[in-house]
Amino acid sequence: MSSLDLRGAADRADLRLDARALAELDEVDRRSAILTWRGRMLNEHVSARVFSALARQLERAGIRGDRRARVAAMVAEEWRHADRCAAVVEVLGGEPVIELPSLPPVPEHEDADPLEAVLRNVISVSCLSETVAVALIDAERRSAGPPALQRLLAEILADEVGHARFGWRLLEELAPSLSPALRERLGDYLVIALDELATHELSHLPARASPSTAAEAVGVCDGHAARRLFFATVHEVIVPGLQASGLPALSAWRAAQATGTWAGAMAGAR
């Protein structure tokens, strides 16, 4: 099995945490923070892989202009995010090395034509996952204690805003030309995509408070607050945004809630 080894990241990012923030962490908090940032490192690596696949799919769908170059830049940004998360692992005293799990291929959607296939992935990646990432990272940035960590999260956040905006703009541009039948099929797809989004996010946001204020200051978030923020982002940003582009997102979200095994978590997060 191969591994992701980003040792030396703290030097590359020139990241130092002040000794006081580190001294406030007990051993349990420190280990918890290392696990959190090592998990983020892996997630960023996965995002880079997803955008690589998206670049190929945009090409196949004949999407022109500078969009393919923009997605290629996003791949590099996700790599840099992985490296920045690795830097935090290092300054916390951990090793930024993680075994790579076997990752499922990025869906090719062979049942759809190239435009519909890429639209499904752009919606799933930018309008869903990256939009949730913007909300969660912004909250983490505001809870971060050390100024160096605030700056690092602000840098990542600025890129994630661009990754989300990319999909929303593309959808907005293409929306007027989408046939009613295609909108309906995208609505069917949204039931699956929203279910997968909730399953994925909730598995990464444990339903527990942050172990301590010191841990929260270095990125171990309050899971209850993060879950509330996740559902608020779906309700207040994602569903209305997709509806505005003529997609039946509200009914898709209701259908996902009716079938998703995570639906009980929503009541608990309110």
Ligand SMILES: [Fe+2]
């Ligand atoms: Fe990222």
Ligand SMILES: [Fe+2]
């Ligand atoms: Fe991203």
